[in-house]
Amino acid sequence: MKETKGLGFGDLRDFLGGMVKELEKKVPYASAFAARKEGVRVVVSSAQMNITPEAPATGLDLTLWNGEQFFEYACNRLDATAIRAEALALADKAMKMRGKSPAVDIDPGEKLEKDFATPAKKALHAVPLKEKQAYAKSLQQALAGASPQVQNAMAVVGDMHTEEIFVNRAKNLRQQLSRLDEIMQVFVSDGKKTQQLWEGNSLAGGYELQGFCKGKAGALVADARRLLSAGRLEPGFYDIVADPHWSGIIAHEAFGHGTETDMYLKDRAKGKEYMGRQVASAITDLYDDPTLPGEAGSFFFDHEGQLARPNRILEKGILKSGMTDLYSASLLKYERSANGRRESWERKPYARMTNTFFAPGKSSPEELIASVEEGIYLRYPSNGMEDPQGWGIQCEGLWAQRIRNGKLLDEVYSPVIMTGFVPDILQSISMAAGDLTISGSGYCGKGHKEWVKNTTGGPHLKFKARLA
């Protein structure tokens, strides 16, 4: 085994492979994960500008399984001698703490040694900072110049390059993931009231993807100004048409969190009891798919070495599959899906979503709106919160527009909150448009922490729910 004192990130695959071998002389299963992140964020606003490199976040985890529980040692000091000493001591401790419950085997998977990389035509790090700053400035100026009511206009152009390594006795994997972020945010005021609105996306690939926000400043500022005179919606049950961004939040909060199988193990998710049952209307299909090309929630293997593949969660409204991490899949004896993800090397892996979306239908968005006699059109979602145990849902947003006799009225309410019982909302889905759109600008927390990048999406959907 390599015993150099100071390891470079490039040395880690060999070192970790050797460590896994040595640790498995003491424990039934061992694995290792290492990550390095690099990137830069250019922010230009009406008041200031900043260029900030992302914190490098290099570090590793050594994972040991004693037959009933995991032990992990994680650090960012890549000192081979010190890491080896800590890991071997932890392995001894793990076996001393082994209880009397029957051993659960961990399947290391099929043998594979492979390198993966996000396809990118124009490498993000090769683009001069000046060019990224100039683009951010052009977005900011377009926002600022759109109306005298703009108080502050802000544009963010960021990129992230992540390199990850996973090693166990069967696998030795490395992936390089690249991502480009663009965000525009505007604050408008009429002297009495201030409102904000934002638009953005994250995409997997190189700088050739730049341009998502281009040409969208005028519409964003106009919508923000419209919110200055918006009142609050009268509470009640409404026929709703949700735009693809709202549909995505529902996909994420309703079924995403409710089918993360680590929650099944704690009896914290209703999904467990609804497996194989009709939980949504028969026109509803929902996927979690980390293989989607170009999407920010995509990867080649998860942080527990599981290769990415599409996972159909709902098929014609029937709950078909959950999203697993290694621990819950091993204990529940479920087939693994590639959902074992860490916020960083400093945190444990959980069952987490990737790209989660409702499949498209065959109608047009206009047909959905035309079918509503009295209802609400929802846009600009801002956040959501899951309740997998009670299967409740909370989604908040900034735009609720009245629909009457099949037409959108110039009557906007803000903010708006949607609440309800997940199966009730999903059973009420009566139409889906064909315009599937994935939104990549958000992050997902597990409860109130453990933030990971993922995307949500769907087409325009028509359903019923409680709004206020």
Place this chain on the structure above:
Amino acid sequence: MLEKIVSTLESEDSLSGWQVREIDKRSSQLYVGLDRVESFRRVDSLAYEIEILVNRRAAAPKKGMVTGSARFTLDPSALGRLEKELDQAMASAALIENEAYAMTEVAGQVPQVPLSDLNLLKDPETILRQGAEILRQASASEAQARFSAAEFFADSSKSRYFNSQGVQVLQESTLFSGEFVLLAKGKQAESEVFKAFKRRRAEDIDFAALARESAEHGRRLTLAGLPKTGSYDVVFSGEALENFFSWISSSASAASKYNRMTRFELGQELVTTLPGASPLTLWHNALLPYAVGSYRVDTSGTPGGRRLLVENGRLKCRWANSRYAQYLGQAPTGDLGNLVVEAGKFEVADLLKPEGGRPLYHLHDFSYFEPNPITGEFSAEIRSGEEISAEGTRPIKGGSVSGSSSLALGSALFSKDTAQRERYLGPTFIRCPRLTLAGS
């Protein structure tokens, strides 16, 4: 290594200012689900956060001086690249033209504030495992209740701050945090109670009491129904109080003012207090012993302090780190520490009395409660509460409550009783007349 970074920064003549923070952290983490431990983790990390300033004449047509700044972080694997990273930072700073500012200067002593739990430093793993066991046993002894899951984090951090103006501060702290889930069995289904906690000291969390209260709360939830739809008086308590004043703290931020995200001027009313309501008076306080929001110096090296921000609803002072204080021409207060809200004169029993033949709602748990920091509007799904009326008390869950921070606080009644929760010290109960509920 810190010394090498400091000497490298000192020897760079083109820098107008610099600061570096060495952060050495240790974390012990325990994850427990139902009847088994899932995982125990130990995490060690070391990082150096560096910021440089380069002042120069503004490029035409601008006039005067501008500051170019850059930040970067080095972890141990990047220390060999210090010079290269510094060159890149200086190249980044050359692209930046912000209003000129300087690094923090400190006159006098940096305050001492106790932030560390010595027991947690000594044996974090034992404290985590004991906490889990107490929660398990206490949950098992409660009728209709069972333990679901818990996560515990014992973190210790040693931070050394140096800057170009001669400020040197050592700050040591601990943080004991986590979450706990209990399930309560009803006739038809189980209800979940989720509690998160965060303190500097382990002794400040009474796990047996947490399990007892959660079980009682859970039993009520199994009988809960939706609230009514309409406009009702609402009493807030519990976790909602931690974020209840977020619009106020945002409106009193120098950074928000400088970035034109708030329109309020000093002396102006943030909240118009109606007759009979509790006047809103609140402070920033970073010096409360063992409070989560306390510090010796903030991330810009500004010493912690205590400052009146809002008095009787009027904005008296903005909280500001060194940079934004310079921009707005005020004394720095340091980043927002703990929010201390002056108590009211009302007994809790009086606040929980319904009036005018209409029910009152007491809400204590939400899916997510945080007023919009820009507009002050709030909407949140109700996880648990009670409807209190002349006919009695009925547990509720589901539906939502909505309102505006400015209007709600102008007519709010604050309890005499106070409590500390994470970064909040203030009334334990706040009654807001006529908020909008959406339910049955």
